[in-house]
Structures are given as structure tokens and as C-alpha cells.
Amino acid sequence: MDLALWIAAGLLAAVALLGGITKTFVPRERLAAHRGGEWTGHVGAGFVRTLGVLEILAAAGLILPAVTGIAPVMVPVTAVCWILLMAGAMVTHGRLGQYGLVLLNLVYLALAAFIAWGRFVLEPFTG
Template structure:
């Protein structure tokens, strides 16, 4: 179970790290990517940067506390925050009718809930 939680946390961290590219990519380039990025129309450039920071902090929070052994109890807290982030992403995508990408977000939500459950419960670092 511990190995599965590490793998899932790593996958989520990779997804979040890739998504944090919003920090350096201008809104116009995000919108130019096409239909799946249409959700970015609903946000200002500053809000997109803030979302990029949240993504980056989620990626860091899922991995670094446990790897470094400094406050590893923050991992399930980070996983809970990531789950809330994906709930918001699902809402945005469903409102815009982006059903295909909403399905992926539901999968990521399930993975985040799994990590939070596993690290709060049976495989906690405490």
C-alpha cells in the first residue's frame, strides 16, 4: 500500500508540476492551444499565475515533506488541498462543456482522495 501511495503521489505531483507552467506561459499562448484550454478565458492573467503557484505548491507538498522527513504529516493535508483544487477544475470544465477533460480531472480527484485517505489513515507518516 505504501508503494502504491508513493506512485500515485508521484503521478499527481508530475501532473501538477506540468500544470504549473501557467506561471511562465502567457494567457494568450494558453488560449492558442485550442479547445481543451478554453477554460483559461474565464480567468485573468493574475489568476492563472495564482493557479500555477497553487499547482506548484501541491506538487511540492505531495512529495517533499515525506522525502525530506520534515513535517511529513503535511502530505495528507496537501493531498486534501489537491483534491479541492481538482473539484474546482471539474466545476470549471463542466460549466464550459469540456466533458473529455472533466473526466481526466475526476480521475485525478480520485487519486488525490486516495493519497489523502491512505496518508491520514492506514499508511500515515505519524
């Protein structure tokens, strides 16, 4: 189970890092021109960039605390925060009729729920 949780955290961290880098460094107008990024045209650039930074921090929070042994409880806490972020993403994409993206966000949410449950209950980090 520990290996499955590490793999799940690694996959979710990669998703968060890629999304975070994109939202942080790609101009909002360019994001809005791509499928799935239309929502960025309805919000401020600062909001998009803030979400990007939060996603980069989530990527770090899913991996670094466990690797360094410094506050490893932050791994499942970060996963719970990701669940909240994905709930918001699902609402946003749902309002725009992007149901495929809602489903993708649901997959990410389920992965985060698995990590949170696994690290809080099944295989918590000790020490």
C-alpha cells in the same frame, strides 16, 4: 500499500508540476488558444498564474515533506487541497462542456483522495 501511495503521489506531483509550470510561465493568450485552456481566456492572467504557483506548491507538498521528514502530515493535507482544486476544475470544464476534461479531473481527484485516505488512515508517516 506504502509503495502504491508513493507511486500515486509521484504521478500526481508530476501532473501538478507540469500544469503549474504551464500556467505560471506560458502566456494566458497562448493557453487560451489550446484545447482545454479556453477557460483562461475568461479570467485574468494573475488568476491563471496564481493557480500555476499553487500547483507547483502542490507538487512540492506531495513529495518533499515525506522525503525530508519535515511535517510529513502535509502530504495528505496537500492531497485534500488538490481535491478542492480539482472540484473547481471540474465545475469550470463542465460549464464549458468539456466533459472529457471533467473526467480527467475526476481521475486526478480520485488519485488525491487515495493519497489522503492512505496517508491519513492506512499508512500514515510516523516519526
